[in-house]
Amino acid sequence: MSRSPVPTLQDLALHLGVHKSTVSRAMDAERRHLVAAELLQRIEAAARELGYRPNHAASALSRGRSKTVGVLLPDITNPVFPPILRGIEDALDEEGYFALLANTSRPDNSVDAAQVAVERMQAQRVEGFLVATATRDDAWLDSLRQSGARIVLINRTDGRGHLPAVISDDMLGMRLAVDHLVGLGHKKIAHLAGPETLSTGLARRLGFEQAMREHGLGAKAIACADAYSVESGEIAMHALLSKRSKTQFTAVVAANDLLALGGLQALKLAGLSVPSDVSVVGHNDMQLLDQVNPPLSSVRIQHYEMGFRAARLLIDALRERPGSQEATVVLRPQLVLRASTTVPISSPT
């Protein structure tokens, strides 16, 4: 039968007694119309029969497009990223692209993990990058940009706004949370802030402060967690509680659900109950938040949509569709109310 395990265009051509470039044309939707209808039929039949599979590497080499993009994220194990990735892949899939994924946060040499990943991706000739690594130290990102790579950021912007990005309106998210609590009657509201090295940590803290200002309230009670984790949230909440006699807060807005969860534990330990003593609002609305006790109110972010839109933006840019080039898309978050917020107690214990 066929000499190689998987037949090539040449094999097909030989089999049919036509030239391989004719077969090549028949395989390409864009140029198929140049082939006689009857021949086209025969070619397609033969392709099916012999089990022809296009060789992507050859095509990539020949036309210089790999139909592949690099995706950089810290750790797919972090629950915010799966929906983002799913969105990315669904969008890529529609256009016949594949994602090459790299988890850049590694236990060992976390420093240049991103660098190394980028280089491997460049060897694969990815056509662009989707960067969701959310950290604000972007030395490698800068050099990547300067090398002329196409980049779309996800869930954060670069300092100077040079790069297109798809982000959530973090300021608005915090405003929604604060507005809700103020609407319930809270005046002393604390903030469990995320690390300032992360753009979300910073933006949400600023959003909190601004929202409080808009209501004419002070934003004194702020504790910064040094990571988005339950443990850090618990520690930060302890810090907040130690000053509570001064600040007298009756509600807490956390920069992240994990922090809120940690905060919940610290509150319980301190003998305070949620929401009757202290109301709590999280951020991200990650899965299973409705299963904790009490079910946690949270600011929901459109993770899937972020990924999807970012991938579309990148692909459009690769096609040089004008107008989508330098865009930054800002998605609206939404407050999801559950059982962790209520009217404030008359006076804090």
Place this chain on the structure above:
Amino acid sequence: MSRSPVPTLQDLALHLGVHKSTVSRAMDAERRHLVAAELLQRIEAAARELGYRPNHAASALSRGRSKTVGVLLPDITNPVFPPILRGIEDALDEEGYFALLANTSRPDNSVDAAQVAVERMQAQRVEGFLVATATRDDAWLDSLRQSGARIVLINRTDGRGHLPAVISDDMLGMRLAVDHLVGLGHKKIAHLAGPETLSTGLARRLGFEQAMREHGLGAKAIACADAYSVESGEIAMHALLSKRSKTQFTAVVAANDLLALGGLQALKLAGLSVPSDVSVVGHNDMQLLDQVNPPLSSVRIQHYEMGFRAARLLIDALRERPGSQEATVVLRPQLVLRASTTVPISSPT
């Protein structure tokens, strides 16, 4: 300077006044020693200077190896898969491989999503497949196998054991749960089973039944959920409760944490408290299980390890390292005790 945006071996060779095959050799760790030390230095310097990046498509075409494997899973959004994927990628990374990912469960044409994905991957000339789609209807898998593709299954085996796989010992997992409950004094134990169409659903149910048999206990109270979801768990638990006057169970083992969570809700609704009225054990030990109320005991599965080992197995097979060829690796689960189990009440209400 260089004529193309990214220089090729040829460009480097010209720049240095040597032949491109010499440069090629210098770039390959395996053949670097064939190049004069001093020349090697110059080549490396020039490569850095001109910003040379190997073109993967070209080398893939030339040597017929894409350094790429396909990963099929239902949905990265399902919390069991991120650690598996992370394990896969860490293992692939070590060997310079990339994963091409496909989420095969799609809202629309879920039937042949896997087929389509496989074909796209074959066009990319993936060297093998890691299949974690856990469903037991494997028509496409069969044909894939027969086409001679290298495959390693994750978290399930095929019916006839034709394919190497990395799985968790589901029977043992259930035994751990049952042993624990029996040790506490429970005799009437119910099972919240998963869908029988999934290998894990079936295996865990069988494991449950066998474990009960070993203790001389009957396994009558079993309700099958039709999906691994909180809602299905709640429904199945309602079914169990409706017969409770007959079965009088004092403990429940769930095939999955989500089912257990749904079960928890149904129990609460029925006015039963966990663990004082009914003990509950989940399965998978997914994240945040320690945050629910009460913190759920669960059978922990080595997800990351499953992914890592499976990827290694595949790579080894690709290298035809003997002995690793047809292996099936069975990993041991572990019971993680939290607050959802205790001694049975003297007589069920």
Place this chain on the structure above:
DNA sequence: TTGTAGGCGTTATCAA
């Protein structure tokens, strides 16, 4: 130790 020649499978550009 280095150079030469040919090919991997596809696409692009002409020419017929």
Place this chain on the structure above:
DNA sequence: TTGATAACGCCTACAA
């Protein structure tokens, strides 16, 4: 509408 030819960038003989 089809065929011929030459890339694409790298690798692998083999020759020097």
